[in-house]
Amino acid sequence: MSPWVPRGLREGVVTTRWPRRPDPYAEGWRGPATVLDPHPAGGADLAALCPASAISAAADGSVRLDQGRCVLSGRCVAERPEVFGWSRGPGHAALARDGLMVPRIPETEQALAAARAALRARTAGLRRSVHLRHVDAGSDGAEEQEILALLNPVYDIHRLGIFFTASPRHADVLLVTGAGAHGMAEPLRRTFAGMPSPKVVIAVGTDACGGGLLAGSYATSDGVGGVIPVDVWLPGSPPPPFSILHALLLAVGRLAVGRDQ
Amino acid sequence: MRPAGTGASPSRLIGSVPELWQAVTGSVAGGSRFAGLMATQRPGGVLLSAQLATPAASAAPAGIVTCEAAVPPGDGSYPALTPLLGAAFWYEREIHDLFGVIPAGHPRLEPLILPLGSERAAGQGGSRAPRPRPGRSGPEPAGIWPDEHALPRHVMGAGLFTIPHGPVRSGVLESIEYLVETPGEDIPHLNMRVFYKHRGVEKRFEGRPVADGVLLAERTEGVASVAHALAWCHALERIADAAVPWPAALVRVLHAELERLASHLDTAARLADGAGLAVATARFSLHKERVMRLVGRMCGSRFGRGVVIPGGVSALPEVSGRELQAEIGRLEQTIGSDARELMGTSSFLDRLRRTGPLRPERAREHGALGPVGKGSGFSDDARLARPYDAYPALGLGEPGHQEGGDALARLRVRWDEVHQSFHLIRQAADELGEASAGALRADCPAGDGRAVGWAEAPQGEVLYDVRAEDGHVTRCGIRSASYHNLVLFHEVFAGDILTDFPFIEASFGLSVAGVAR
Numbered sequence: 001m002s003p004w005v006p007r008g009l010r011e012g013v014v015t016t017r018w019p020r021r022p023d024p025y026a027e028g029w030r031g032p033a034t035v036l037d038p039h040p041a042g043g044a045d046l047a048a049l050c051p052a053s054a055i056s057a058a059a060d061g062s063v064r065l066d067q068g069r070c071v072l073s074g075r076c077v078a079e080r081p082e083v084f085g086w087s088r089g090p091g092h093a094a095l096a097r098d099g100l101m102v103p104r105i106p107e108t109e110q111a112l113a114a115a116r117a118a119l120r121a122r123t124a125g126l127r128r129s130v131h132l133r134h135v136d137a138g139s140d141g142a143e144e145q146e147i148l149a150l151l152n153p154v155y156d157i158h159r160l161g162i163f164f165t166a167s168p169r170h171a172d173v174l175l176v177t178g179a180g181a182h183g184m185a186e187p188l189r190r191t192f193a194g195m196p197s198p199k200v201v202i203a204v205g206t207d208a209c210g211g212g213l214l215a216g217s218y219a220t221s222d223g224v225g226g227v228i229p230v231d232v233w234l235p236g237s238p239p240p241p242f243s244i245l246h247a248l249l250l251a252v253g254r255l256a257v258g259r260d261q
Numbered sequence: 262m263r264p265a266g267t268g269a270s271p272s273r274l275i276g277s278v279p280e281l282w283q284a285v286t287g288s289v290a291g292g293s294r295f296a297g298l299m300a301t302q303r304p305g306g307v308l309l310s311a312q313l314a315t316p317a318a319s320a321a322p323a324g325i326v327t328c329e330a331a332v333p334p335g336d337g338s339y340p341a342l343t344p345l346l347g348a349a350f351w352y353e354r355e356i357h358d359l360f361g362v363i364p365a366g367h368p369r370l371e372p373l374i375l376p377l378g379s380e381r382a383a384g385q386g387g388s389r390a391p392r393p394r395p396g397r398s399g400p401e402p403a404g405i406w407p408d409e410h411a412l413p414r415h416v417m418g419a420g421l422f423t424i425p426h427g428p429v430r431s432g433v434l435e436s437i438e439y440l441v442e443t444p445g446e447d448i449p450h451l452n453m454r455v456f457y458k459h460r461g462v463e464k465r466f467e468g469r470p471v472a473d474g475v476l477l478a479e480r481t482e483g484v485a486s487v488a489h490a491l492a493w494c495h496a497l498e499r500i501a502d503a504a505v506p507w508p509a510a511l512v513r514v515l516h517a518e519l520e521r522l523a524s525h526l527d528t529a530a531r532l533a534d535g536a537g538l539a540v541a542t543a544r545f546s547l548h549k550e551r552v553m554r555l556v557g558r559m560c561g562s563r564f565g566r567g568v569v570i571p572g573g574v575s576a577l578p579e580v581s582g583r584e585l586q587a588e589i590g591r592l593e594q595t596i597g598s599d600a601r602e603l604m605g606t607s608s609f610l611d612r613l614r615r616t617g618p619l620r621p622e623r624a625r626e627h628g629a630l631g632p633v634g635k636g637s638g639f640s641d642d643a644r645l646a647r648p649y650d651a652y653p654a655l656g657l658g659e660p661g662h663q664e665g666g667d668a669l670a671r672l673r674v675r676w677d678e679v680h681q682s683f684h685l686i687r688q689a690a691d692e693l694g695e696a697s698a699g700a701l702r703a704d705c706p707a708g709d710g711r712a713v714g715w716a717e718a719p720q721g722e723v724l725y726d727v728r729a730e731d732g733h734v735t736r737c738g739i740r741s742a743s744y745h746n747l748v749l750f751h752e753v754f755a756g757d758i759l760t761d762f763p764f765i766e767a768s769f770g771l772s773v774a775g776v777a778r
Contacts, residue, residue, distance in 0.1 A: 142483025152546035166431030219461035
């Protein structure tokens with residue numbers, strides 16, 4: 001017998017049962033910043049707090065935070081803890097770019113509901129077996145590590161019928177990381193075109209959602225949304241494995257409790 | 262702790278480019294290591310800055326010395342360094358991409374990180390083509406798109422063909438293209454294209470408040486977030502002449518070593534995966550997950566982001582000293598046991614032995630960094646040679662010596678480093694328990710000036726060459742270990758076949774993000 005067999009058994013089952021059972025690590029995770037008080041005193045000055053320009057202040061002094069630009073610097077939480085806090089848990093993904101705004105823009109509710117219904121209809125056939133393809137469109141390398149972690153024994157996405165595939169021809173879901181480097185625009189488009197329908201695209205990480213700190217660079221497109229159509233937007237710098245798993249399950253309609261519900 | 266050689270970094274302006282190369286090659290012949298070549302756009306022309314890692318001498322401690330010379334205004338070219346010093350091969354290609362100046366006499370001046378088709382149309386100087394020109398003030402240039410047609414394709418010899426491998430490869434990997442030229446199984450020649458994920462990071466530093474730079478540094482090369490933040494902050498601390506408080510210096514060491522553990526475990530898992538050892542792959546990726554969760558519990562980020570700030574650290578670990586020691590003890594025991602088993606699994610060792618050999622004399626000549634250099638008997642670990650933060654006071658232990666130069670030697674180096682890291686983490690946690698009262702941050706005013714900062718990432722030494730004016734960054738040159746080491750990939754395939762490729766790539770353990778920036 002290979003000496004590795006007992007080593008694999010020694011620690012018993014280390015795999016999470018999430019989402020069927022709650023997992024304290026998933027629920028306790030510190031996600032992007034969120035707004036606790038949307039109408040604070042002195043709201044007009046708050047926009048300057050964010051080094052990634054995620055905070056905007058309206059004329060009436062109300063503040064809004066774009067989690068799709070939040071790089072988790074924590075400046076706003078440290079400076080104005082009564083206005084900003086950390087979001088908790090893995091559920092940060094949204095089905096529309098505007099869905100990452102906190103507080104939600106009322107006008108986007110209808111568009112979100114429509115996006116949800118359209119995605120549900122499109123992915124009805126993907127429920128039980130899902131194949132993933134990943135493309136790096138200019139990431140810092142951290143998102144890849146977190147996606148790869150889904151294969152380790154703790155997350156083990158094979159238990160959910162989710163597998164990685166080498167060929168875009170066999171892929172249902174495209175995970176895209178990075179700020180949309182110009183050099184990757186064409187390979188990304190070709191990969192997307194090579195996938196059969198129905199297909200779902202998940203933008204993984206703040207850089208993929210809006211370029212993050214690289215927004216405005218001569219070499220990137222401020223996120224991948226300008227290159228291929230994105231269905232699920234997942235902020236985070238980088239998003240941890242549970243958040244990526246949450247976004248995946250949301251994308252294929254296996255989760256009843258996304259942030260949009 | 263005051264970093265070695267505080268105050269302004271030594272930099273020398275030399276009259277002309279040929280004299281600069283004379284100084285550089287002379288210094289390298291005298292025992293210095295060529296650590297990088299950067300350029301900066303000045304109103305009058307391009308300034309070339311060569312970085313040299315100098316050994317300790319009676320006059321000065323070991324450090325990084327910068328020698329500079331300007332390309333005369335109006336000249337679109339300068340005599341190349343590469344014919345005199347092969348290690349400058351990629352550096353000069355990159356300078357050509359970013360600034361359009363031509364290193365005359367460069368053996369193969371192909372685009373590296375930003376291919377631009379307009380180069381030939383714009384004539385010899387290339388001055389009309391839009392180039393990023395880091396260091397130039399004013400607004401960032403509008404979108405610059407790489408042009409693949411600017412890249413030649415070489416295939417030579419009867420029966421040879423090219424396998425284009427990338428940029429979208431099988432598996433979850435960063436984007437890079439390997440052009441493998443092969444008659445069928447051997448790999449006589451290999452070309453790399455790293456431009457795909459060029460993000461223009463250095464230009465994004467410019468104009469940013471100095472205080473925000475650390476966020477971008479952490480996101481330059483994600484797998485070495487802490488090391489990049491350290492190198493950036495060391496440069497700023499040198500400009501401000503700030504001394505990092507002792508507890509903060511300890512916290513920095515804790516995070517830097519945990520990052521090294523995670524990275525080396527990742528390499529071990531990839532190598533085991535390549536050899537088809539499913540249980541070993543699962544074990545090492547489980548260990549890595551545990552290390553990353555520990556880091557996450559300590560600071561809220563699985564990559565240690567937000568900990569290192571100019572002048573110190575943002576907070577103490579959110580994990581008690583006893584808890585940290587207990588977790589480290591458990592990890593050390595289980596990782597050590599699995600590592601011993603792996604190094605005794607013959608089917609695994611057979612795949613690594615004599616795979617991807619880097620000759621010791623080439624490693625020395627090139628100044629190969631990190632485990633790649635150490636595996637070939639060349640070691641210039643910044644933690645030992647140019648120590649910073651709490652390293653001068655902590656014992657690194659006896660470094661193991663390897664000179665096999667193959668993938669196996671590089672893995673052995675990593676296990677030695679893992680052993681060392683545990684030793685350092687235990688010491689730092691002990692010291693921190695006694696010293697946790699006190700300031701965590703020294704005043705580090707965003708002054709004017711220029712300095713070089715360095716730190717030892719899991720991949721090897723990272724260098725930041727920072728210039729600041731009025732509290733804003735005017736130029737930030739970044740040289741990651743991945744950049745310096747990846748070029749050696751050209752020469753390690755002697756006698757290897759296609760199926761050795763994943764082992765060689767994993768044994769280098771580099772990140773493309775740090776190369777293409």
